[in-house]
Structures are given as C-alpha cells and as structure tokens.
Amino acid sequence: MILQSIKSEWLKTKHSIATWLCLIGGTFIPLIFLIGMLKDHRTIDMYQGELNAWTYYFFQVWQYMQVFLLPMGLILATSLITQVEYRNNTWKTVHTTPQSYTAIFVAKFIVLLGMTGLFFLYFNATWYLSAAIPSLIFAGHFPPVDFPWNQFLTSNGKILLTCLPVLALQFLLSLHFKNFLVSIGIGLLLVVGSLILTGQWEYAYTIPYSYPALTMMGDAAQLEKIHIYAWCLGYFIVFLTFGYVLYVTRKAKG
Amino acid sequence: MSAPENCIVTENLTHRFGSNELVVQDVNLVIPRASIYGFLGPNGAGKTTTLRLILGLLQKQQGKIYIKGMPLHKHRTLLMRSIGNLIESPSIYAHLSATENVRIQQILFGTNRKRIQQVLQLVGLEKTGSKPAGKFSLGMKQRLGIAIALLHSPEILILDEPTNGLDPNGMIEIRELLLRLHKENGMTILVSSHLLAEIEKLATHVGVIHNGILRFQGSTTELADLQRHQKGTLIATDNITLSKQIFDEQGISYHIAENVFHVSVENIQRVVELNRTLNERGVGVFKIEAQKHDIETIFMELIK
DSSP: OHHHHHHHHHHTTTTOHHHHHHHHHHHHHHHHHHHHHHHHTOOGGGOOSSSOHHHHHHHHHHHHIIIIIHHHHHHHHHHHHHTHHHHHTOHHHHTTSSOOHHHHHHHHHHHHHHHHHHHHHHHHHHHHHHHHHHIIIIISSSOSSOOOHHHHHHHHHHHHHHHHHHHHHHHHHHHHOSSHHHHHHHHHHHHHHHHHHTTTOTTGGGSTTOHHHHHHHSOHHHHHHTTHHHHHHHHHHHHHHHHHHHHHTOSBOO | OOOOSEEEEEEEEEEEETTTEEEEEEEOOEEETTOEEEEEOOTTSSHHHHHHHHTTSBOOOEEEEEETTEETTTSHHHHHTTEEEEOSSOOOOTTSBHHHHHHHHHHHHTOOTHHHHHHHHHTTOTTOTTOBGGGSOHHHHHHHHHHHHHTTOOSEEEEESTTTTOOHHHHHHHHHHHHHHHHHHOOEEEEEESOHHHHHTTOSEEEEEETTEEEEEEEHHHHHHHHHHTOOEEEEESOHHHHHHHHHHHTOOEEEETTEEEESOOOHHHHHHHHHHHHHTTOOEEEEEEOOOSHHHHHHHHTO
C-alpha cells in the first residue's frame, strides 16, 4: 500500500509550482556561473591551488546556494507540496481512501525527500555542465583533472543532512497549519535569525536552521567537535516524530 | 457470514464543537442495505457533521458507528474500500486534469485503469482532455467529484448536498444517475440535502434532523403514514380557553401551535358542525383551513 500511496502523492506534484521551483532553484546558480564563464571565456582550469579544480568549483557554486537560497527553497517547496491538500480542500478525500494515516504521512514525506533529491540532481547536473561546457568550447576537452567522486558524493550527502531539520520542521508546520503564511513566516524567521547568529553566537549550532550556513561558513574542526551532523539527525528525528504524533492525533481530518 | 441487513448504523452518536456547542445529539441512524436514504434538515442542522463522523473525518466523541456490521474505528481502512463519498464542495486538485484527478484515486484503490474513462464518461467529462480541473465550472467540478466517488464501484455512496450549485438540468442528471446506480447495482446511497423536493423524488428512506436531533426516521411509506396521521383542520378562534373546553366536550383531539388549533377532524360536514357549535357558544372563528399534508408540511412540523 505504501508504494501506491507514494505513487499517488508523486502524481500530485505533476504540473505543480513546486516542480518548477525545484527545477529553476536547482539550476539557477550553476547557470549564472555558466553564463559568466562563457562570457569571460574561462574554464575551471583557472582554479589552481591545494584543492582539486572540481572541488574548488563545487564549493564556490554551492556557497551561494547553501547559505540562503537552499533553506528558502526548502521552505517554499515544503509548503507548496504539503499544503496541496489544504489549497484544494482535498484532505477529506485523502482521509477517506483505504490508506492508513501512517502511510499517508510517510508517503508525503518521501515525496518531499524525492523532490529535494531531484533538486540536488538538477543542481549537480547543471553544475557539471557549467564546468564541462566552457572547457569543451574554450579548451577543446573535458577538464583534465580527475573528478573527485568520493568527495563529491560525501559533500552532497552532508549538505542533504543539514537540510533534514529544515525539511522536518517545515513539514510539521505545513501539515498542521492551514494558513501557509504561518509555515513560511516561521521558516523565514528561523533562517534569517540563524544567519544573523551564525558567526556571532557560539551556540548558534543549537538553531535547527543554522546548519546549511554553518557548514559553509563555520570552522570545520569546531563543527566536528560539536558533532554537527548528529545535531542535524537529532532535530530531524524529533521534528518528524512530533509531526507524526500531531498528524495522527488530529481530531478533524477534513 | 451473511451481510447485515443495515448498511450503516449509529448508536447515540453525539458530537460537540468546543465544550458547549452540541451539534449532534444521540443520533441513531439506521440505513438499510440497498436503500436511498435521504438525510434531510435545514442548514446547520447537523447533517454534514453526522456524515463526517460516519466517514471518520471527525474523531468520534460519544456513541458508536457501524458500517456493514463492523465498528468504523477498528476497520476504517477496510471499510473505506466500500465507500464512495462527496462531502460539501468538490474536493479536487485544481492543477491536474480530470483524468489525473481520477488516476490518483485509481492508484489508491487499485482498480482497473480502464475504469477512469468509464466513470468520466458516466458523468460526461470524458472530453475535457488536459484542461486543469481548476478551470471547470462548479457543475463540472461536482460531476468530477461524483466520478471520483464512483471509481471503485463502492457498495455505499455518501453524498452531502450533491446538487449544490447545479442548474436544474444538472440536478436532474445527478438524480437520474443516482437512481440508476441504485437500481442497477443495488448501491446503498446516503444523500443529505436541505432541498425537500430533491429527496422526495429520490429516497426510499428518510431521516430528518434538526438542531442535531433526529426528528424522524423511516421508510417513505412510514412517512406517508405520518402524513395520514397529520391530516386534520387548522382552526383559529378568539377564545382559546372556551374552544379547548368545546373540543374536549366533543371528544376531538387537538394541539395548539402559535394560537392555531390543529384538530383531528377532516370530514367537511363535521367541520361545518364544529364551526356552528363554536359560534353558538360565542366563540369567534377567524380561520378554518384544511391542514396540508404534503411532505413539506410534515418536514416543517418536524423541524419546528
């Protein structure tokens, strides 16, 4: 049944603004870089130093995305995807289908993760092309340095991990509050608040929305010491569990 | 195990909004299998709340709900396979086409994919193509809602005001469709409405709810019996006390509503004699009227 639930939830994202947001949000920054490189006749070979050119370019593009655009995109996409039932007055239909409440909750969250995965896919694909195309045009070959697969996948995984608390709390808020302004408003406040406090307050890592910015701007040794990824997972589990309990025990279901 | 005779049964169903607002009070619905049960009541009477409770959309506070003999709270997901519903306004995804809207349900109910076109044809929406359902007229949305409710060929159909927002032609179409489903498939249909005429043309059984209390429940034959019992004459006089005394002396049963006597006399000759007696005893009679005994009068009496 869970597969049917996921399939039906995925169909709801068809032609939706969330799908476009995911596509545009994922490709926007790499496309800007691509245009810049084409305009200036540059390739990633210009990045010389300790880091592999691919790795350097990867972090350079990600830094614009990770600090603000990524959390904001997650907030908007979560609200758009989760609130589809409130917007269309369809909770009553969802809750009169032969699915358990757990299946509905899990399916909705998996679709959300799927859309986030798609966002990462769009970003990485466009990022790769933004490096490869200028090299092919101006140097006549792919970038000559080895592609750091291991580092590439690990970095993507870590960034995804920092997104989980945002996803889980936004999911909870979007499921619970009919008015989308509540979830978006709270999300925006938390993003801006954590941006202000990151770098100024030594305990900024206790704010669940600070992790994308912290991992980009913070001191790597310090982050390791405070087990930042454990914090991410902890918040994620707490928010998701709390969201589930709130959803299942809700008295009016449509 | 044979199927129970009654498809939906509620026992002392009671629901409050907040701590005080009692919206449904000790409602004991008995909806026989293969019946069309017209659930009547004015706006705000408690119809939608009762239907939402039956569908598990509201958490039950007091009472019991049985569907096909099984308690709803224990077998919700199983029972939902047997129920199609349309509660209040149509519930559809505005950014998806009619086919995609039905497809979502088809995936969940695991029905044959061909069924999507069948139900769309049934409600006349098979040619809407990729047009988003948000751009449909209210009538089309309502018909799409009915198509979704019918997709899995449910044994029970629960419809809340299904003709709301439809033009007279649309209302007739929906009525004919429901009658056909009942006749051909033996479907049990629970349909709420505040439109008495609509229910009168459709239902085999009727329940009347007002202020959260079930005022009447039974077959349309039982309702006709009630109509017969309600036959009589309305008499308004200028002396209530003396009139009561005269009716008592004559052995005529009566009740008073808004200073008008409803007397159990309908024979014209007998009414003339009664009028004469009242006049002779000095009682002025300023209204004599045969009591209407159509369903509308009964309905108004029930919700008084």
